Amino acid sequence: MSRAAPRSTLRKLGFALVAALLALLLVEGGLRGLALVSGQDWRSVPLPEHGEYPVVCPVTEGILKLCPEDRHGYERVRPEMFLREAERKRVIVVGESFVFGLGIAEDEAPPAQLEALLGEEAEVLNWGRCGSYAGKLVPAVQAAVDLHPDLLVLAIGNNEHTMTSYYTGWPARHPVAFYTASEALGRLQLFGLLGRTVGGGLPRPSEAFERQVELDDPVARAVYSARRRPPDLSLFEDALADPEVTRLLEQEQRLKERIFRSRLRDLVTLAQDAGVPVVLATLPHRLRTPPALSGIHGGDPERVRTLVRRLGARGGSAPEETVRAGIEEDPRVAIFLNAWGELALARGDTARAAEAFMAQAEWDLVPDGTPSLNVIVRDLARERGCALVDLEPLALRSLDPSMPMFLDRVHVDAAGAALVAATLEPTVRAQLGLGPGAQDGGSPP
Numbered sequence: 001m002s003r004a005a006p007r008s009t010l011r012k013l014g015f016a017l018v019a020a021l022l023a024l025l026l027v028e029g030g031l032r033g034l035a036l037v038s039g040q041d042w043r044s045v046p047l048p049e050h051g052e053y054p055v056v057c058p059v060t061e062g063i064l065k066l067c068p069e070d071r072h073g074y075e076r077v078r079p080e081m082f083l084r085e086a087e088r089k090r091v092i093v094v095g096e097s098f099v100f101g102l103g104i105a106e107d108e109a110p111p112a113q114l115e116a117l118l119g120e121e122a123e124v125l126n127w128g129r130c131g132s133y134a135g136k137l138v139p140a141v142q143a144a145v146d147l148h149p150d151l152l153v154l155a156i157g158n159n160e161h162t163m164t165s166y167y168t169g170w171p172a173r174h175p176v177a178f179y180t181a182s183e184a185l186g187r188l189q190l191f192g193l194l195g196r197t198v199g200g201g202l203p204r205p206s207e208a209f210e211r212q213v214e215l216d217d218p219v220a221r222a223v224y225s226a227r228r229r230p231p232d233l234s235l236f237e238d239a240l241a242d243p244e245v246t247r248l249l250e251q252e253q254r255l256k257e258r259i260f261r262s263r264l265r266d267l268v269t270l271a272q273d274a275g276v277p278v279v280l281a282t283l284p285h286r287l288r289t290p291p292a293l294s295g296i297h298g299g300d301p302e303r304v305r306t307l308v309r310r311l312g313a314r315g316g317s318a319p320e321e322t323v324r325a326g327i328e329e330d331p332r333v334a335i336f337l338n339a340w341g342e343l344a345l346a347r348g349d350t351a352r353a354a355e356a357f358m359a360q361a362e363w364d365l366v367p368d369g370t371p372s373l374n375v376i377v378r379d380l381a382r383e384r385g386c387a388l389v390d391l392e393p394l395a396l397r398s399l400d401p402s403m404p405m406f407l408d409r410v411h412v413d414a415a416g417a418a419l420v421a422a423t424l425e426p427t428v429r430a431q432l433g434l435g436p437g438a439q440d441g442g443s444p445p
Contacts, residue, residue, distance in 0.1 A: 024190065031189035042192035050135045055143035066127065075131040078106055082125055084147070089122035089432050091115075092144040094137060094267075095155040098283060100128030101417060103407045108414040110155075113421035114428065121434050122150070133159040134263035141267045145274045151431050152271045153424070155281040155391075157373040158410045160260045161253060161366075162229045172220060176251045179258075223248045226293055231366050238308050239293055239335065241365055246295030249365045253372075261376045268384045277431055280381045280388050281424065282374040284395040286406040287357035288341070291334035292366035299329040308335055318343070334364045350399055357399075368410045389427050394419055 035041050057067040062084050069075040078100060093099050093111045101109025106126070115124035127140055134156050144152055171178035186192060222245045225232040233239065241249065264280075271278050296304050307326040311318045318339050326336035341356030362370050374392050381388035397405045397419070405416035412420060425437050 028188055028190045031193065035189055042189045043187055050138050052139055055140050056147075069129075075129060076100075077129050078109075078126050080106070080126060082123070086123065086147075086149070088120070089151075089434070090147070090149040091118075091122055091124045091151045091153060091428060091432070092127055092147070092149045093124060093153040093155065094127045094129075094140055094144060096128060096132050096159050097130040098128070098158050098410060098412070099126060099155050100130050101126070102130055102411050104412075104414050104417060108417055110412070110417045110420040110424070113418050114424050117421055117425045117437060118428070118434070122428075122432055125149075131159065133163055134260050134267065135163070137267065138263070138270070141270055145271050145276055148274075149276060151279060151428060152276050153279045153281060153389075153428070154264070154267060155283060156264065156267075157260065157283050157377065158369050160256050160373060161369065163256060163259075168220075172223070173248065174251075175248070175255050176258075179255055219244050219248070223252075226366055227252060231292070233293055233366070236293060238305060239291070240305060240308055240333075241293060241295045243296045243301060246297060246365065249293075249295065253365075253367070253370065257370070257372050257376060260373060261380065264376065264380055265384070268380060268386060272384065278384070278386045279424075279427055279431060280377050280386045282377045282388075282390050282392045283369060283410070284391045284393075284398075284405075284412075284420075285361060285369055286398040286409050287354060287361070287395050288345070288398055289357075289361075289409050290338055291360055291364040293364065294334040294336075295332070295363065295365050297330055297332045304330050304333060308333070311335060311339055332359075332363045334360045337363065345399060350396070353399060354396055387427050387431055389424050391420060391423060394423065 031042065053069075054067040056064050057079075059065050059081055063081055064084055065079045065081045066077045068079050069077060091111075091114070093114070099110060101112075106112060109126055109128070111124045111126035111128070115122070118124065127144060129137065129140060132140075137156065141152070141154075167175055167178060219242075222235050222241065225235050226241070226245070226249055268278050268280070294308070304326070307322060307329060310322050311326070320343055323336060323339045323343060326333060327340060330336070337356050337360035341353045341360060344350075344353035344356060358371050361367060362372065364370075371392070374390075378388060378390070380386070394405065394416070397403050397416075405412055405419065407413050429435070429437055
């Protein structure tokens with residue numbers, strides 16, 4: 001057989017691949033043209049879908065209120081009344097239960113206390129929606145934009161990790177890789193059409209909080225148990241996950257943070273395209289909170305388990321040599337980081353304690369929020385040219401027992417809400433073009 005034969009075969013194969021690619025491009029171009037003419041869009045980007053819901057309800061002519069949630073009690077809002085046409089500068093604060101002021105009175109919530117600081121110069125509407133998250137807040141932001149406020153404040157991120165983004169089968173073992181591939185392919189009209197015709201569409205991260213899944217595989221069962229809300233941690237001895245379960249849960253966390261970035265960008269773009277200025281706020285978390293579930297990332301798993309058992313529930317009273325051995329064995333085990341923070345706090349080293357507790361929050365496998373979410377908020381503020389109010393440093397207050405601020409891991413008490421409002425006020429005043437407030441050297445309102 002001559003050498004020319006393999007070259008000829010390779011040349012034919014190359015021509016066939018080029019022809020197939022050109023054919024696909026022609027079909028894709030034709031489908032895009034058809035979609036443009038018909039208004040039909042077959043693309044299927046695998047973001048969690050948000051359902052439409054009524055946001056604003058009329059009370060009487062010219063007066064509105066937030067519509068109460070009639071499906072899930074935890075998604076309640078404060079049905080405060082406001083004029084359709086504002087008589088003074090209007091600020092709308094959109095967020096979750098942190099904005100709502102869960103656990104405190106309506107006039108103690110951060111938006112109400114911000115309004116008190118601004119005085120008669122502006123009104124501040126509390127559009128906090130308990131139990132929501134960035135994807136579900138799209139209709140709320142659209143309704144806020146339709147009211148043409150002078151300023152929109154977005155303080156979102158405490159519930160991103162409570163969203164049950166769950167694949168089954170092979171995608172569940174490689175959630176980030178599968179999402180990345182399907183996100184790219186889902187932008188093609190041809191792929192979306194084939195998905196709808198053959199498979200009923202792309203698998204999507206689910207929003208089903210209450211769905212029960214029967215799983216025979218022990219790894220998948222453990223992952224799903226931890227991912228449920230509320231999580232079922234009875235499968236995890238010593239509140240510790242095996243390396244494979246750790247890998248999958250952390251992939252899910254990175255995936256949820258990626259989805260959060262995309263959705264928050266959508267919310268900011270929605271407002272900015274309508275000419276509404278946006279302030280982005282990071283969120284504080286109580287630092288001194290034991291982790292819900294730790295994971296094993298490296299080192300010897302049995303050695304990690306032995307050291308965790310030695311620590312038990314002693315926290316700051318744990319022997320330093322045991323904590324140090326744990327950190328050296330696997331520096332991303334949240335239990336070790338929590339114990340390290342407690343030891344630093346007992347020595348009066350607040351800075352090192354805060355660093356350890358922040359790392360613990362990042363590596364907790366069942367978090368309310370992670371420091372990475374606040375990094376995303378800061379990045380988007382720079383990317384989109386938004387004003388930024390960084391509330392995360394307020395978490396340092398939680399390390400001082402004489403200065404309480406939090407009711408639980410993420411919700412502030414009345415004093416904490418006052419501190420949040422005072423931190424927001426200068427930026428809100430500047431964005432509204434108002435004079436300085438009392439804390440900026442002006443007269444009290």
